[in-house]
Amino acid sequence: MAGVTGGETVSQEMGMHTEQLRGRTQQVFFRPEEEERFVYPDAFDVDFNKRAEFDAGEMDPNAVNLKIRELMRDGHGTIVVKNPGAQHSLGVGILNRLNLIFEGSLGYFGCGLLDGPNVRVHGRVGWSCAENMMAGTLVVDKNAGSTFGAAIRGGDLVCRGSVGSRTGIDQKGGTIIVGGDTGAFSGFMMQRGRMVVCGNAGKNLGDSMYDGTIYVGGTIRDLGVDAVPGELTDLDRHWLTRKLTQYDLLPDKGVDHFQKIVAGKQLWNYDNLEPTEKKLVL
Amino acid sequence: MCGIAGVIHRGGTADIGLEMTSMLQSLKHRGPDSTGFAIYGKPNLDEYIMRFKVAEQEDLESGFEIHREIRDRKAVVDARMAEKGAELIDEQLATEYAFRYRFSFDGDVENLVRYIEDVEGAEILSLGHALELIKDLGDASTVSDQYGLRGFEGTHSIGHTRMATESDVDIRSAHPYWAYPYNDISVVHNGQITNYWIMRRQMERKGHRFMSSCDSELLAVYTADKMNDGYQLEDSLKQSIEEIDGVFTYLVATADKLGMAKDTMAAKPMVLYESDDIVALASEEVAIRAIVPHEIDTYDPYDEEVRVWQA
Numbered sequence: 001m002a003g004v005t006g007g008e009t010v011s012q013e014m015g016m017h018t019e020q021l022r023g024r025t026q027q028v029f030f031r032p033e034e035e036e037r038f039v040y041p042d043a044f045d046v047d048f049n050k051r052a053e054f055d056a057g058e059m060d061p062n063a064v065n066l067k068i069r070e071l072m073r074d075g076h077g078t079i080v081v082k083n084p085g086a087q088h089s090l091g092v093g094i095l096n097r098l099n100l101i102f103e104g105s106l107g108y109f110g111c112g113l114l115d116g117p118n119v120r121v122h123g124r125v126g127w128s129c130a131e132n133m134m135a136g137t138l139v140v141d142k143n144a145g146s147t148f149g150a151a152i153r154g155g156d157l158v159c160r161g162s163v164g165s166r167t168g169i170d171q172k173g174g175t176i177i178v179g180g181d182t183g184a185f186s187g188f189m190m191q192r193g194r195m196v197v198c199g200n201a202g203k204n205l206g207d208s209m210y211d212g213t214i215y216v217g218g219t220i221r222d223l224g225v226d227a228v229p230g231e232l233t234d235l236d237r238h239w240l241t242r243k244l245t246q247y248d249l250l251p252d253k254g255v256d257h258f259q260k261i262v263a264g265k266q267l268w269n270y271d272n273l274e275p276t277e278k279k280l281v282l
Numbered sequence: 283m284c285g286i287a288g289v290i291h292r293g294g295t296a297d298i299g300l301e302m303t304s305m306l307q308s309l310k311h312r313g314p315d316s317t318g319f320a321i322y323g324k325p326n327l328d329e330y331i332m333r334f335k336v337a338e339q340e341d342l343e344s345g346f347e348i349h350r351e352i353r354d355r356k357a358v359v360d361a362r363m364a365e366k367g368a369e370l371i372d373e374q375l376a377t378e379y380a381f382r383y384r385f386s387f388d389g390d391v392e393n394l395v396r397y398i399e400d401v402e403g404a405e406i407l408s409l410g411h412a413l414e415l416i417k418d419l420g421d422a423s424t425v426s427d428q429y430g431l432r433g434f435e436g437t438h439s440i441g442h443t444r445m446a447t448e449s450d451v452d453i454r455s456a457h458p459y460w461a462y463p464y465n466d467i468s469v470v471h472n473g474q475i476t477n478y479w480i481m482r483r484q485m486e487r488k489g490h491r492f493m494s495s496c497d498s499e500l501l502a503v504y505t506a507d508k509m510n511d512g513y514q515l516e517d518s519l520k521q522s523i524e525e526i527d528g529v530f531t532y533l534v535a536t537a538d539k540l541g542m543a544k545d546t547m548a549a550k551p552m553v554l555y556e557s558d559d560i561v562a563l564a565s566e567e568v569a570i571r572a573i574v575p576h577e578i579d580t581y582d583p584y585d586e587e588v589r590v591w592q593a
Binding site for chain 2: 085086087088104105107108123124126127142143145146161162163164165166183184185202203
C-alpha cells in the first residue's frame with residue numbers, strides 16, 4: 001500500500017501535482033456530508049447484468065443517444081450499439097456507470113463529456129473523441145482522428161491504433177494511451193495527467209505544456225516549446241508496465257526504451273519576466 | 283468549414299456521378315451554400331469537353347431581359363468558337379445558363395479560353411479531355427439532379443460542399459476550380475490561405491487569370507502553373523506545402539490521377555480509406571461510408587503528408 005500511504009510523494013516524484021491547487025476543481029475530494037454531490041441529476045442506477053442491444057443503422061445520432069438514455073433509465077447496465085455507421089456525437093454525456101459497446105466506428109465528437117462509463121469501440125473514432133472526459137474508460141480498437149482526448153480531466157482513454165494530430169490538447173488529468181503513432185502538436189498546452197505513445201510522435205510534442213508527463217516508446221520528431229526530456233524512474237517503469245499490461249499493449253521488449261517528456265516550466269506564465277526578457281532566457 | 287471528398291477507382295470505372303453525389307450529400311452540414319463536382323470520364327484526346335455558364339443562378343431573378351441576354355451571350359460564344367476554328371460535335375443544355383460542349387480544336391486553347399471569357403457573363407467552368415466540372419448553388423442532390431450527374435461512368439472524381447466565409451455565395455466562388463494552360467486539373471480545398479494575395483500577384487505576373495476572389499482558386503492556378511513547368515503532380519503538391527501559407531487540406535485531380543496535400547499544422551480534417559479497388563477520402567468518414575457502407579479501416583493523414591493515386 002506504499003502507493004496509497006505515500007501518494008503525495010509518489011505523485012511528486014513522477015512529476016505530477018507539483019502545483020498548488022486553489023479553489024474547487026474536478027479533483028476536490030468529496031466529504032461524506034457532501035454525498036448528494038456525488039451523483040449527477042441525470043445519472044441512472046443501472047445493473048451491469050441487465051443487457052440490451054439495438055441497431056443504429058437507420059437511426060440519427062439524436063435518436064441513438066436518446067435510446068441509450070432510455071435503456072439506462074430502465075436499468076440496463078450493458079448496452080451494445082450495432083452499426084453506428086461513423087455517425088457524429090454518439091454516446092455523449094453519460095454520467096453514470098455503464099458498459100457501453102459500439103460494434104463499429106464513430107464519427108466526430110464521439111463519447112464526449114463522459115463521467116463514469118466503460119466504453120468499448122470496436123472500430124475507429126473521428127476527431128475529438130472523449131472530449132472533456134472526466135472518469136471511466138474508453139478503449140478504441142482501431143485508429144482515431146485528431147484532438148483525441150482534448151481537455152480530458154480523468155479516466156483512461158485508449159486507442160489501440162494510431163491517432164491524428166493534437167492528441168490530448170489541453171489535457172487536464174487522466175491517462176491517454178496510444179498503441180501506435182500520434183501526430184503533430186500532441187500534448188499541446190497539457191496541464192496535468194499522463195500520455196503514453198507506444199509508437200512515434202510527430203513534431204512539436206508537448207508544446208507549451210504546463211505540467212503532466214508524456215511517455216513515448218518510438219521516435220519523437222521534435223519537442224515543442226518548453227517540453228524537455230525527463231528521467232525515466234523505476235516508478236515510471238512500474239506504472240507504464242501496469243497500465244500497458246492492463247490494456248494488452250505492453251511491448252515485448254518492456255518499457256525501458258520509453259522516453260519521458262515533462263514541462264520545462266520556463267515559459268512566461270511561470271515567472272514575472274517581461275516577454276522580451278523571457279526571450280533572452282529561452 | 284467546407285467539406286471535400288474524392289474517390290478514385292484503380293483500373294476500373296463506376297457510376298462516379300452517383301458516388302460523389304452520395305459522398306457530398308452526407309457532408310451537407312459542412313457547407314450548405316453550394317456544391318461542386320469534378321468528374322473524370324475516359325480521356326478522349328481527339329476532342330475537348332467544355333462546361334461553361336453565361337450567367338449566375340441569381341441573375342434569373344433580376345430583370346425581364348435576362349433570358350434574352352443569356353441567349354445572346356451564348357450566340358456570341360458560339361460565334362467566337364467558330365471564328366477560332368473550333369468544330370462543335372455535341373451541345374447539351376445543363377441549365378438555362380450552363381452548357382456542355384464537345385468540340386474538336388487544334389489551335390491555342392489558352393487564346394480560345396480568353397476569347398470566350400471576354401463575353402459578358404461567360405465563365406468556363408472546365409475544359410479538358412476527361413474533366414467535367416459542375417457547380418451550382420444548393421446541396422449535392424439538388425445540383426446532381428439539376429445537371430443529371432447520376433449515371434456518369436468514370437474513373438475518379440472530387441467534390442466540395444461550400445460554407446462561404448471569405449467570398450460570395452455564387453457559382454463563381456464555388457469549388458472545384460480549374461485553371462489553364464494545363465488541361466484537366468481540378469482542385470477542391472478546405473482551409474484558409476494566408477499569403478493568397480502575394481501568391482496571386484506572382485501568378486498574375488506570369489499571365490494567369492483569376493475568375494474569383496476565393497483563395498482556393500490559387501491552388502488550381504498554382505498546380506496548373508507547376509505542372510505546365512514540368513512538375514509531376516506529387517512534386518507540385520509537396521512544393522505547395524513549402525510555398526503556400528495557411529491551414530489547408532486540398533485535393534487535386536488530373537486526367538488520370540488523384541492527389542492530396544495537408545498543411546504543416548494538420549489543422550483541417552481528412553479521413554482516408556484505401557483498398558485494392560478503390561481509394562476514398564473525405565473531410566469526414568461518414569462520407570466514405572456513404573459509398574463503402576461496411577466497417578472499414580481508415581486513418582487520418584498527418585501534417586505535410588502528400589499522396590497521389592493512379593486511376
